[in-house]
Amino acid sequence: DTAVSQTPKYLVTQMGNDKSIKCEQNLGHDTMYWYKQDSKKFLKIMFSYNNKELIINETVPNRFSPKSPDKAHLNLHINSLELGDSAVYFCASSPRMGPANEQFFGPGTRLTVL
Amino acid sequence: GIQVEQSPPDLILQEGANSTLRCNFSDSVNNLQWFHQNPWGQLINLFYIPSGTKQNGRLSATTVATERYSLLYISSSQTTDSGVYFCAEDVGGSNYKLTFGKGTLLTVNP
Numbered sequence: 526d527t528a529v530s531q532t533p534k535y536l537v538t539q540m541g542n543d544k545s546i547k548c549e550q551n552l553g554h555d556t557m558y559w560y561k562q563d564s565k566k567f568l569k570i571m572f573s574y575n576n577k578e579l580i581i582n583e584t585v586p587n588r589f590s591p592k593s594p595d596k597a598h599l600n601l602h603i604n605s606l607e608l609g610d611s612a613v614y615f616c617a618s619s620p621r622m623g624p625a626n627e628q629f630f631g632p633g634t635r636l637t638v639l
Numbered sequence: 640g641i642q643v644e645q646s647p648p649d650l651i652l653q654e655g656a657n658s659t660l661r662c663n664f665s666d667s668v669n670n671l672q673w674f675h676q677n678p679w680g681q682l683i684n685l686f687y688i689p690s691g692t693k694q695n696g697r698l699s700a701t702t703v704a705t706e707r708y709s710l711l712y713i714s715s716s717q718t719t720d721s722g723v724y725f726c727a728e729d730v731g732g733s734n735y736k737l738t739f740g741k742g743t744l745l746t747v748n749p
Contacts, residue, residue: 624669627687
């Protein structure tokens with residue numbers, strides 16, 4: 526009965542490759558997010574989607590393309606991976622977009638680019 | 640821009656000790672959350688607390704929104720409390736997103 530799940534948990538790949546990370550939530554929430562945690566453990570928003578519509582894109586390179594096929598899924602595709610993309614990527618969801626909405630996080634995907 | 644400052648950055652305790660972690664934020668708050676990132680990297684929701692006081696077992700939190708700070712209290716600490724504690728706030732406006740502090744690294748020694 527996992528609330529927010531991500532696959533894969535670990536991803537090791539070469540520079541220049543294209544990879545995807547999948548996220549699913551079974552909480553019935555309308556809003557989903559991607560956050561990036563860098564090597565210093567700093568967490569920063571990348572994208573948010575509300576009812577499959579892109580709401581926030583925090584000046585993320587266009588090599589990163591989120592896709593939301595339905596409200597329960599938000600996938601992250603990364604083209605032409607670079608060394609600096611190595612990080613832990615967290616998916617999150619909240620009931621809706623607006624005040625008084627608690628966000629719930631997935632287990633994270635540790636991406637290592639060699 | 641929005642700033643979330645946490646203190647102390649690092650804290651080392653002996654098992655059984657109590658501690659207080661602080662979070663100062665620069666703007667009025669719609670949403671304030673405390674998280675524990677355990678040594679395995681999982682982000683665990685501790686409290687959703689835009690105002691007031693909440694308690695959950697040995698942990699409690701208080702947010703004084705008018706003075707723009709929140710406190711997380713850990714009593715009778717255990718080694719499993721080790722990890723990084725983050726506070727994050729959402730100030731609303733046209734976009735809702737959590738802005739995180741840099742965290743407090745807590746080490747509880749046996």
